[in-house]
Amino acid sequence: MKKEVMVEVSARHVHLSQEHVDILFGIGYQLTPDKWLSQPGQFLSKERVNVIGSKKTFENVAILGPVRKNSQFELSLTDCRAIGVEGVLRESGYIDDTPGITIETPNGKVLLDRGVIVAKRHIHMTPQDASDFGVEDKQIVKVKVNTDREVIFGDVVVRVHENFALAMHIDTDEANAAFIGKGVIGEVIM
């Protein structure tokens, strides 16, 4: 069996807690799905925020829903340099000792004390996919993409959950380094 996975590119985006949605959009506000993403139940919302760093403001930054326990801002290392924040490489959700940043809408402003991360490249898969691929949750694998600028990505974290769908996520720096446009098939190498 060929161990292939669709490689999807994540541009900068925030995840918000309901507490922060309340501040930014109004008490009890519900994010509005605009486009459903590859992971079941996950969506790009119609709402947008501005993210304000020491050197620059990113306007109209995407919010990915639904709401989470903690707010988080994911960006590329290129973005980090532009906005003026340290680039700290983390798996999503692991935000201890990460930098903070300011998120703003016309309705309100949130001073995140932490949660700014450059996401570790990772593959979402179901337990069945993991069995098919012969890998397990948290395993580190390599993924090769055959573009005009071939790259083998190391340090790819496998994340297994029954609610996941098979897809690899990389950021815009990683996509540009490999000349990946909308998406490409990657081959998992152990």
Add this chain to the structure above:
Amino acid sequence: MKKEVMVEVSARHVHLSQEHVDILFGIGYQLTPDKWLSQPGQFLSKERVNVIGSKKTFENVAILGPVRKNSQFELSLTDCRAIGVEGVLRESGYIDDTPGITIETPNGKVLLDRGVIVAKRHIHMTPQDASDFGVEDKQIVKVKVNTDREVIFGDVVVRVHENFALAMHIDTDEANAAFIGKGVIGEVIM
């Protein structure tokens, strides 16, 4: 023998012909070396230019000297998207059928009709290095970097010349994809 090479990061920069130096800085003007680079005789010049795309202007863009036969603007794919120019992957000097762009100083303006490239990753080496590494000019190799975000770069072009010094050059997207800061040692893999 370990086949190791220093990996250097090239930010966006231009190379200029003397004809274009004449227009941008005055007839017969000589670029002033500010810092010598790893390749013998190559320098970062004190002079700077603005590069004007359809979506943005990059100000204070570095000029690498000495002058060349043809002017050329090298940038990352991230830069291409920001400034509004198609990203065309090329070896330095191979500028047929590449996009053009406008280069400006307070003294003058040049409308490049071609020469905008995203540089192919490459390794400069001497004939002796090539012999030591067991590779030859134009050969395509892979280079592995052991950072926090391990990457094996494929499609790396070996370029052999007696005036070269051993160094690999990648752009800022490639550096950021691998979390490479000032520089790192890469291992050449065949």
